[in-house]
Amino acid sequence: MSLACPGQDSVGAARTARERPGFVRATASDRPGVAQPVPEREIPLQPWPRILAMATMLTLLALGAWEWRMRTLQLMPGDLGDYASGWAEQRRRIDSEDVPVAIVGDSRILFDTDLARFEALTGVRPLQLALVGTNARPFLENLADALNFRGLAVVGIAETSYFRRETGLRADALKLYRYESPAQRSAFLLHRALSRVFGFLDEEYRLSRLVRRLDPDLRAGADGPYGEVWKIISTTDQRQSGMWTRIESDERLREHARLAFERSRMRTGPPVADDVVAMTLEATRAAVAKIRARGGDVVFVRPPSTGPLRAGEDRRLPRARGWEALLAAAAVRGIHADDVPQAQGLTLPENSHLTRACATVFTDAYVRRLANLTARLPLRADAPPALQPADCVAAGAVAAAPPSP
Template identity: 40%
Template sequence: MPSSTSSSELAADVAMAMAGDGGMATADRFERPGFVRLTASDRPGVAQPVPERDIPPQPWGRILLGALVLFLLLMAAWEWHWRAFGATPAYRNSDGAWTLQRRRIDHGEGDATVLLGSSRMLSDVQLPVWERLSGRRPIQLALEGTTPTVPLEQLADDPDFTGRLLVDITANLFRAGGAGGARVSAFKRYREEGPSQRIGQWLSMRLLEPYLAFYDPDFALARVVRRQAWPQRPGLAPRPAVRKLFVGTADRNNRLWDKLEHDPRYLAEVRDGWAKLNWQAPPPTPAEQAKLPRQREETLQRVVAAVAKLRARGVQVIFIRHPTVGPYAAFDNKTVPRADSWDLLLARTGAPGIHFEDYPELQGYWLPEWSHMAAADADRYTVALYRILEREHGWAPPSPAPR
C-alpha cells in the first residue's frame, strides 16, 4: 500500500482533478510532471535504481552570482570586524608550518641551532635578532602548551641532526607528563603528512595567510560562539581557552601581539584565562595526584635517555628556564618547586642550564600577561641570552647554512 507521502497518490489526485474539470486524462494513463520523482510503486517487477529527482529549470547563473556576492560581502564584513579589533594578516602557527621547519633538518640543515620548548621559547627568543648575532637563523620547533619530550626524542633518533639544541623547560613538563600538550598533533603530521596536506599548506601560506586578518583559529566563528557567556550546566566546570597571543612569520618567528600591550580590557581577559586554567582551576583528584610522581619519573627517564643519545653524537644540549612574573611565577614555584624540577633535571641529565633567576641580565623585562615578553623586550632578552651562551658555553657563530 503506498504511503501517505508517496508520489503515486499525488499522481492520482492530479488525474482525478483533471477528470473532474472535463479533462481527458485518467489515472491509468496519467503522465507525471517532470518535477515529480518516480517511486518503487511506478516500476512493479523491475529492479529499483536510485530514485530520479528531476530538478525544475532555474536561473542558475543568477543564483550562483548572488551566492558569490553574498559570500564576498559576508567575508568582507568579517574581515573588517577583526581588523577593527586590531588584528592584521599573519602566518598561522599550524601543524603544517611546524612540519615545514622540522623538515629543514632533513633537507640539509642538520647542523643548525634548534629551539625546543613551549610558548615562551616561541615568543621570547627572536629569530632575526639571533641571526644578526650569530650569522645564521635557528630553526624554531617550540610548540605552545606542549612539552618538548617527543621532539627531543625524535631529534635524538635522527642521525641527520648534529647541531645545537636549546630546550625550554616549564613546570608543565613535570605536570603534564612526557607526551602531554595541546599541539602533539604536529608530531604526527610530521611523520604522516600526505601530498594533499602539503598542497593545502602551500596554498594557505601563499594565498590566504599573508592577506586575511580573520584567518586565525581564535577568530573562527565556532570558537567565537563558544566564548560567549553561556549559562553553565550544573556540575560542569568551565573550560576557558587561551586567546590569541602572538603574531608570526612564515618560519614561525612569533612576537607577543601588541594588543596585549595597548588594550587593558583584552589584557585582563588573557590574564583571567591564565588564572582559570592554572591557579583557579579545580585541584587534581586524589587519583590524579597519586599518578604525578610516576609521570614525572617517566618523563625524566625519557629526557635523560634522549639527552644521552644527543650528547654521545656530539650535539650540545642546554636547558633554559625563561622568565615568568606575578601570579604565574608564584603558581609554578608552588606546584613544581625548583629543587624538584629544574635542579633535578640538570642533575639527572648532566646537561648545563640557564635559569633566569641566576642571571640579572635575564630579569626585569615586561611580561604583560606574566608569561611572555613584550615585543621590544624580547629583542633585548634575545641579545642577553645569546651573550650568555657565547660567554659560558662557547656558542661561537656556526658555519653558514648550505645553499
C-alpha cells in the first residue's frame, strides 16, 4: 500500500526544484503531500575513520601535554585526594571489623600522624578518620554511637576548631557514610583508579579553579580566591595524608598558605563564647561516657601550631579555659605538644601543619606517650628507637613555638 498522495510526480518535481544543499536539514515543507513527514538531514560523505583517528590523536596530545604540565607542578600519580567517599569507606570498617584504634580530628592530626610509624611502634595500624577543616566533636559523637567500637579513640584537636557549634567543611562525610548512591560510589572508585595513573586529576588544580585564581582581587573588599587555602595535602591509601611537598619547597605557595591560615577565623575571630565552651564540654563528656560504657577509651592529642596563628588561638581560647577544662570535664587523659620535649622545634612551614618528616617525629613522640597512658597500646619489643627533632628539622625552617608559660 502506497502512502504517497495523488500528484506525487508533480510533488517530486517541485521538491527537486527546491533541492537544498546536503548540509541543510530537509523539513516537512520540502515534502508537501508526503505522509508522516520526518525531518531528514543527509550526511555528507567524509573520511570518517581518518577524522576519528585525528580527533583521537589530538585528544591524546592535549591530555599528554596537560599531564606533563601538572607533573612539573609536582602533581603526581598516587595522590588519591581526600574525598568524603574515602572517609565513608574507612568509617564503615568499624561496622564490620574489630578496630583497636581510631583517630578522629581535624587536619592537624590528619597531617601529623604517620600511620606506618604508628604501626611500627605498636603493631596496630589505626583507622584514620580525621578530616580537613572539620570539627572533631560530631565525629567523636558518631564514634560513640557505633555499637561495634570498643577500642581506643585518639581525638586530635585544634581548640578553636573543636570548641564551636558548626561541623565545618566536611559535614557531608557523615551523610555519605549513612547513604552513598551507586553512582557516587562508582564515580569515587573510578576516580581513585585513574588517580593512580594521572596526576592532573587533582581537585585543587582543575582548570576552572586555576582560571579563577588568576585574579587575586575579584572585587574590592570581598574575599577572593587568594584568601582561600589552596592545595597543601597529599593523600594515599587508607587516607594516609601529609603535607604536599611543594609547600615545603615553593616559597610563594608556602607564604600564601601561611597568609590564608593567619586570616582564618581560627586566629581572627572573637573569644569563644561561654555557652559554646559549656556545650562542648558536656557533649564530649557524654560521648566519652558512651565509649567507656562499651569497654573503649578516649585520649586527646593537641598537635603543635606556631606563629601568629598560635597567638590567635591562645587569645580566642586560652589553654586553661579550653584544653585543661576539656580533660577535666570528660575525665580523659591528653597529650599536648607543648608538654612533649620531642615535639619542640619541629617544622611547620605554614604555622599549622608539620612537614612529612616532622610528622613522623611527632607521631613517634605522641605514640610513646600513649603507650605510657594506656595499657591498650603497648610498644612492641622490637619497636624502632625514639626519634628527635634533629631527625627532621632543616636549617632555617619554621619551628613550633615554645610551650606557653
